[in-house]
Amino acid sequence: MATANIKEVARHAGVSLGTVSNVLNRPDTVAPATRQRVLDAISTLGYVRNDSARQLRAGHSRTVAIVVLDVANPFFTDVVRGAEQVVEEAGAMLVVCNSGEDSARERRHLELLEEQRVRGVLITPVGHGPQPNLDKLIDRGIPVVLVDRGTGRANRCSVAVDDVLGGRLAMDHLLDQGHHRIAYLGGPLSIAQVADRYAGAAAALEERGNGADLRVAVTTNLTVAAGRRAAEELLTLPARQRPTAVFCANDLIALGVLQELTARGLRVPADVAIVGYDDIEFADAAAVPLSSVRQPRDQLGRTAAQLLLEEAEPGDAHRHRHVVFQPELVVRRSSDHLRRTRR
């Protein structure tokens, strides 16, 4: 039961303990014959390395953690997949922690991770205030990379997507399509992403300077149900004041809007055009495929992981970087006048 350790392997192979370690870590420094004897011993004893001991000696573990706001959110699952890829290529392991938007859980996770002496932490922190927990980690020498939050802090790297630009892209597109009454749906505005996307949309509108009208409907959260409710509310407006296009802060809201509008007999995009945000998998699968602003999610994860590994590298010549990706508008039927009459 008690798994064989390196000492037993050594005894079994008739070599010293250090030699076994060499076979494991620097195989080329040991003579082929000896090496083979050791390998045989390892396999007959079913030896498997004890990582705790290794870590203890090394002073830190070989795992990297990512703390996300919601494991079930497609945005984060894609970020995780991207990060995973890079981390695994580097021979390390990625552990996924879920804060569930709960700062107490976040704190608890960070404490545990610190106890484990993880190599570094990728995190989308709960809230936007100061981050004492993260500062503590950084003080301890554990690299932290912020994902899609709080870009620009001096003592850590970050990756993010330019949400202001995303808002612009969406708005420019809708203006190009000739819309004059447009609504922005999303909330709460305390979420930076929601606010930034709106800011971009408003800026684009301002610049184009034609008298188009932008109405904001703040939702309580970013769910399908919230989208449905928002759409219901829009429908209480007399048809002449009703927006001919809506730009939603995320795709869930957009899907809710789409569902409610079609259920009430309005056609998309003929009566109301819709642009969402995030380009989740189901955007393309919706009854009317949804135009959406796509974020390079897995690249966000990949880059975050790369920055982290770079910082964790022994050489101390690391300069913190803040990488900002550009989103991309994916036009589908829900906002495309040229296609809306087809089929």
Add this chain to the structure above:
Amino acid sequence: MATANIKEVARHAGVSLGTVSNVLNRPDTVAPATRQRVLDAISTLGYVRNDSARQLRAGHSRTVAIVVLDVANPFFTDVVRGAEQVVEEAGAMLVVCNSGEDSARERRHLELLEEQRVRGVLITPVGHGPQPNLDKLIDRGIPVVLVDRGTGRANRCSVAVDDVLGGRLAMDHLLDQGHHRIAYLGGPLSIAQVADRYAGAAAALEERGNGADLRVAVTTNLTVAAGRRAAEELLTLPARQRPTAVFCANDLIALGVLQELTARGLRVPADVAIVGYDDIEFADAAAVPLSSVRQPRDQLGRTAAQLLLEEAEPGDAHRHRHVVFQPELVVRRSSDHLRRTRR
């Protein structure tokens, strides 16, 4: 930089090393005054436990792993959330690993987890053959609980959902609605779930004994795109032979079917009724809300975690159990004749 260790804390508080350990692990065995002195030292030095050393001594870690086929699949994310809850309540930590349906990656993960001496592993293994890797773990005394796969093996616990029953529920419902030409869409049949759901549907049809017709269209995988393709194919049939209802092996396929059918001008459920499987979040958010067979996903995760923790408990009186949950049919518009004329 080099984080303070227990020895420095001891020196700082003027006590011995063992006493600090006692403060940490059995606070009540140390006198209040001493205890306070130690706690003060801990906080002024910013001491944080080194988990590697702890694990090394203990012989195993306090983390539990869950290895899923796809982190981005809503089914698994919910299972993860359920498991997480239980594991965290027990003061342990859940690490999520992603095999991505790739048995090489699965193996690599298991090796790493074994090196880490994890407390136990929840896993949905890739494939259905024998499981040498898992057997190895079990031999080493690391408990394994199978999630939604390979129920009934003697040397490990498992949790699953009765897919045969799920197939029955769906088929019974469609028969109740008066359908006679029904199609089952899903594949490949080598996936047990796909086969079981079909088996249940076929059995229900058999038992009801009216001459209804069940056609099977095997898809290459379980994606929205596959659903669209399958629907296209159905549409090549002359209308009189075309099924009036389809039962899909999962909701992604069902959503694909829904999209393709409505794009081609067929009405759901008037022309074709649809029942999916899994009841993912978007089932309810689809243009025509999707009837679906719901699995108690988070409970699956919770129970799996409970079984694991129970088995990992020192007392060796563990009997392996195989828990099977019953799915539940959620009827929505996509298959509901009573409602289909509303709105």
Add this chain to the structure above:
DNA sequence: TATAGCGGCTAAAACGTTTCATCCAGCCGG
């Protein structure tokens, strides 16, 4: 022939905990 270098290996220290056997002082009952 002496010396330096090198390939291959060993022995021992160190990492930071937890635990277990002791030890000590004080107290109580006899």
Add this chain to the structure above:
DNA sequence: CCGGCTGGATGAAACGTTTTAGCCGCTATA
């Protein structure tokens, strides 16, 4: 006054690695 007991603290061993300094025997070079 003594023996035993108890609450509270101590010291050392043990967990399984990695790493470093050093040793040995051999070959190539001067």
